[in-house]
Amino acid sequence: MTxxxxxxxxxxxxxxxxxxxVVAIQEVALEEPVEEEVLIKNHFAGxxxxxxxxxxxRYFADAPLPIDLGFEFIGKVQAVGSxxxxxxxGDAVMGIQAGGGYREYVTLPAAxxxxxxEVSAEVMSMLTVGLAASIGLDIVGEMxxxxxVLVTAAAGGTGHIxxxxxxxxxxxxxxxxxxSEKADLLTSLGCDRVINYKxxxxxxxxxxxxxxxxNLVFENVGGKLFDTCVNHVAKLGRIVVCGFVSEYLQKxxxxxxxxxxxxxxxxxxIRSFLFSDFPEQIPTHLQKLIGLISEGKLNVTIDxxxxxxxDCVVEAMDYLYSGSNNGRVVVEL
Numbered sequence: 001m002t003x004x005x006x007x008x009x010x011x012x013x014x015x016x017x018x019x020x021x022v023v024a025i026q027e028v029a030l031e032e033p034v035e036e037e038v039l040i041k042n043h044f045a046g047x048x049x050x051x052x053x054x055x056x057x058r059y060f061a062d063a064p065l066p067i068d069l070g071f072e073f074i075g076k077v078q079a080v081g082s083x084x085x086x087x088x089x090g091d092a093v094m095g096i097q098a099g100g101g102y103r104e105y106v107t108l109p110a111a112x113x114x115x116x117x118e119v120s121a122e123v124m125s126m127l128t129v130g131l132a133a134s135i136g137l138d139i140v141g142e143m144x145x146x147x148x149v150l151v152t153a154a155a156g157g158t159g160h161i162x163x164x165x166x167x168x169x170x171x172x173x174x175x176x177x178x179x180s181e182k183a184d185l186l187t188s189l190g191c192d193r194v195i196n197y198k199x200x201x202x203x204x205x206x207x208x209x210x211x212x213x214x215n216l217v218f219e220n221v222g223g224k225l226f227d228t229c230v231n232h233v234a235k236l237g238r239i240v241v242c243g244f245v246s247e248y249l250q251k252x253x254x255x256x257x258x259x260x261x262x263x264x265x266x267x268x269x270i271r272s273f274l275f276s277d278f279p280e281q282i283p284t285h286l287q288k289l290i291g292l293i294s295e296g297k298l299n300v301t302i303d304x305x306x307x308x309x310x311d312c313v314v315e316a317m318d319y320l321y322s323g324s325n326n327g328r329v330v331v332e333l
Contacts, residue, residue: 003030003032003039003078003079004030004105005029005030006027006028006029006030007027007028007030007103007104007105008025008026008027008028008103008104008310009025009026009028009068009069009102009103009104009310010023010024010025010026010068010069010070010102010103010310010313011023011024011025011026011066011067011068011069012054012055012065012066012067012069013065013066014065015055015056015057015061015065016055016056017052017055017056017248017249017250019051019052019055019056019314019317020314020318022055023055023069023313023314024066025310025311026066030105031107032079033079033080033081033084033107034081035081035082035083035084036081036083036084036109036110036111037080037081037084037107037108037109037110038077038079038080038081038084038087038093038107038108038109038110038113039077039078039079039080039105039106039107040073040075040076040077040078040093040095040105040106040107040108040113041075041076041078041104041105042073042074042075042101042103042104042105042106042333043074043075043076043119043332043333044073044074044075044119044120044121044124044330044331044332044333045070045071045072045073045101045102045313045330045331045333046070046071046072046073046101046121046124046125046127046128046129046157046328046329046330047307047313047316047317047320047328047329047330047331048071048128048129048157048320049156049243049245049248049320049321050071050243050248051069051070051071051317052248052249052317052321053248054067054069054071054098055069056248059098060098067099068098068099068100068102068103069099069101069102069313070099070100070101070102070103070313071096071097071098071100071101071127071128072094072095072096072100072101072124072125072127072128073094073095073096073097073100073101073106073124074092074093074094074095074116074119074120074121074123074124075092075093075094075106075119075333076090076091076092076093076119077089077090077091077093077113078105080110081110084110086110086115087110087113087115091115092115092116092117092118092119093113093114093115093116094113094114094116094123094124094127095108095112095113095114095127096127096128097112102310102313102331103310103333104310104333114127114286116290117290117294121300121302121328121330121332122293122300122302123290123293124330125157125161125300125302125328125330126286126289126290126293126300127286128157128158128275129157129158129161129328130161130285130286130289130300131275131282131285131286131289132158132242132275133158133159133161133162133165133218133242134161134165134285134288134289135273135275135278135281135282135285136162136218136240136242136273136275137149137162137165137166137169137216137218137240138165138285139273139278139281140240140271140272140273141216141218141238141240141271142238143165143166143169143171143216144169144171144215145169145170145171146170146171146172147171147172147215147216148171148172148174148210148212148213148214148215148216148234149166149171149172149173149174149214149215149216149217149218150173150174150175150176150206150214150216150217150218150229150232151163151166151173151174151175151176151217151218151220152175152176152217152218152219152220152221152225152229153176153177153220153221153245154175154176154177154182154186154191154194155175155177155182155183155185155186155325155326155327156220156325156327157325157327157328157329158220158242158243159175159218159220160185160186160189160301160327161298161300162218162242163175163186163189163190163191164189164190164298164299165298166216166218167189167190167191168292168297168298171216172192172193173190173191173192173193174191174192174193174194174195174206174210174214175191175193175194175195176194176195176196176197176202176221176225177194177195177196177197178196178197178198178323179196179198180196181326182196182326183196185301185326185327189299189301193205193209197225202225202228203228203231203232206228206232207232210232212234213232213233213234213235213237213266214229214232214233214234214237215234215236215237215238216237216238216240217229217233217237217238217239217240218240218242219239219240219241219242219243219244220242220243220244220245221243221244221245221246222241222243222244222245222246222247223244223246223247223252225246226241226244227256230259230262230263230270231262233262233263233266233268234266234268235266235267235268236266236267236268237266237268237269238268238269238270238271239268239269239270239271240271240272240273241270241271241272241273242273245321249321300327300328301326301327301328302327302328302330303325303326303327303328303329303330304326305319305324305325305329306332307319307329307330307331307332308331308332308333309331309332309333310331310333312331313331316329316330316331
């Protein structure tokens with residue numbers, strides 16, 4: 001196979017929340033993989049709220065600039081190093097690596113390339129949103145059956161997977177969202193109670209309909225919604241913090257009683273996580289998630305708005321942060 005001479009990738013030239021001001025497309029030479037490496041042509045890259053954290057330097061503040069952007073990717077092998085035996089040109093693979101997503105080609109150690117049955121945005125999504133939902137609920141949240149589970153930002157990439165996993169485990173699931181279209185999606189996924197916060201007050205609904213509180217909260221939003229979740233967590237309840245997207249672009253100053261005042265009397269707990277800190281759990285959960293997709297038990301919703309090419313990445317990030325997406329936002333490369 002004849003390889004291209006050059007390819008494009010997206011870089012941040014400075015650390016900033018104002019990502020439009022600091023990102024730029026670079027064209028670089030494409031090099032052959034060395035002994036134990038594999039070269040992948042990316043077909044899809046996932047757009048994540050945490051992309052902003054990478055650009056702002058919250059993950060690798062001491063990294064030399066410029067830094068490459070994006071996380072997960074899926075595509076086909078274009079070339080393999082001389083010592084790579086388990087992969088060949090044309091194989092479908094996916095991977096996750098800081099800086100590996102927003103580029104047309106990525107080179108990485110062959111051991112980190114995950115063989116997959118097909119190249120699809122749905123399968124790729126299991127690397128971030130799928131693992132976050134599965135590990136967050138099962139391992140960090142210690143999810144059981146017959147519990148009341150609340151998922152915030154439930155129609156987003158991670159949230160709509162968490163809703164389905166909680167239902168598959170035999171729980172009553174509440175999901176918050178901000179539009180009628182998102183509410184329709186959550187209803188179609190089996191969510192038992194959908195709260196459109198543009199039309200209903202979340203605190204009032206939880207007070208009226210769930211007086212015994214929420215056993216497990218899978219929290220993605222932060223800010224005032226997080227405070228509401230704390231107020232409504234049940235005795236022995238758990239709040240799992242997956243993210244706080246409401247403050248990624250602008251921090252909020254909080255002047256309220258310390259949180260242990262609400263937690264102690266209910267023996268409740270707050271737990272937070274990055275799924276990357278659970279490497280021993282990743283293979284099992286990834287296999288489970290891909291199996292659920294193949295069995296038709298897990299529906300990965302890809303937002304219908306199309307973004308194609310490296311030059312559309314920033315537009316896709318803007319779209320995600322506008323809150324308009326239903327399910328996962330991806331860029332086709």
